[in-house]
Amino acid sequence: IIFTAGLLGKALGATLSHKNLDTNSNLLRDVCRRGSESHGLALIPLFHAFGASVNLLGTLKAGGTVYLVEKVDFPVIIPWIQEARITYTGLVPMVYYGLLYHPACRDLDLSSLDIAISGGAPLSMEIYEKFCDRYHIDVYHGYGLTEASPVVSWNNINIPNKPETVGRPIPDVMIEVHDAEGKSLPVGVEGEVVVKGPNVMLGYFGRPQETQTVIRNGWLYTGDLGRLDEDGYLTLTGLKKDLIITSGFNVYCQEVEEILIRHPQIADVALIGVDDLMRGQVIHALVVPEKGAQPDEREIIRFCKEYLSRYKCPRKVILVKEITRDNHGKAAAWK
Incomplete structure (x- = not known):
């Protein structure tokens, strides 16, 4: 059971069966032709479905070696990445940014690396192109979610890489x-991405009603918007759910917003995601002050951190007079 924010915006336990995890962990062995010579770097936490299923189970199932780290600290991990001669890793875009720009990576040798996967958030074409150019290795962008164990689709070594997409469905999906x-x-038309296959979770633990909401007629309704091309590649175009993905976290x-509206000086609030090269998006909070109030940005952020994990808190607070919302309750305009 892996707890996730869920497709419904609240903490739910995704129940993943042996078959679910077995399907995803076969990726390295069957799709990438990995074996005992594989040295995998596990920078994504093992409580994350990708870290557990692909980075850990996938490498071990192929007979390879998994190198675990306590945290992403480039000056500490770079020396033994080179010593271990890492051949495979799956990372979020923020780490690819660090591998390009962190001072500890200035003389980094990644010549042993032959499989680099990106997931968790969109990888900008700028970072993709710079990483490929500097390290002379392609990056394969994929798509997944905890409820799908997690990998759904993937650009991989067996198909032409279309880096602006998240690839084709994995086998049997x-x-x-x-x-x-x-x-x-039909092809080329945007709609909600739905998934069917042996990777789809059994359901949310102890929550049959929520399970029936997201799994209908065998299809997992992801809440993500996208379109398929004539070759079966998926391009993600947006989110049906009111969600911001920052540094790979949903x-x-x-x-x-439910936390921030409790602040005595806030009359209305809405979050927006602002594009960021390193984190994908960063969170900004649009705040309408109570009449006569002059809320302090730093104090509002501190208030938020008392109740939520740091990655969920806004990095910037913008004071506005009015927020206009669309039919889904998202901020559409403000002044």
Whole structure:
């Protein structure tokens, strides 16, 4: 059971079966042709579905060696990354940014690395191109979610890499794009991404109603928007759910807004995601002050940190007079 913010914006335990994890952990062995010579670097925490299923179980199942680290501290880990001659790793975009720009990586030799995977958040084309150019290795972008154990699709060594996409479905997994009525849409048309296959979770632990909401007729409704091309590659175009992905972590706006609105000087609040080269997006809070109040940005952020993990807290507070919302409750305009 891996707890996640869930597709419904609240803490839920995704129940992953032996078959679920077995399906995803086969990726390294079957798709990447990994074996006992593989040296995998596990920088993604093992409580994360990708860290557990692919980085750990996948490498061990292939007979390889997994190198675990306590935290991402480049000056500490860079020397033994080179000594261990790492051949495979799956990382979030923020780490690829660090491998390019952190001073400890100035003379880094990654010539042993032949499989580099990016997931958890969109990898900007700028970072992708600079990493490939500097280290002379391709990066394979994929897509997944905890409820799918987690990998759903992936650019990989057996198919042409389309880095602007998140690849094709992994073996035995089907992807469709559905409209609001649950009907399959044709190639090139945007809709909700739905997934079916042996990677789809059994359900949310002890929450049958929530399970039935996201798994319908065998299809897992992801809440992500996308479209398929004529070759079966998936491109993600947005989020149906009110969600911000920062540094590979999912942050549901409603959870944070419910905390901030308790602040005595805040009359209304809405979160927005602002593009950031390193983190993918950063969280900004639009705040309408109570009449006559003059809230302090630092004090509001400190207030938020009392109740939530640091990655969920806004990095900037913007004072506005009014927030206009769309039909889904998201901030559409402000002044």
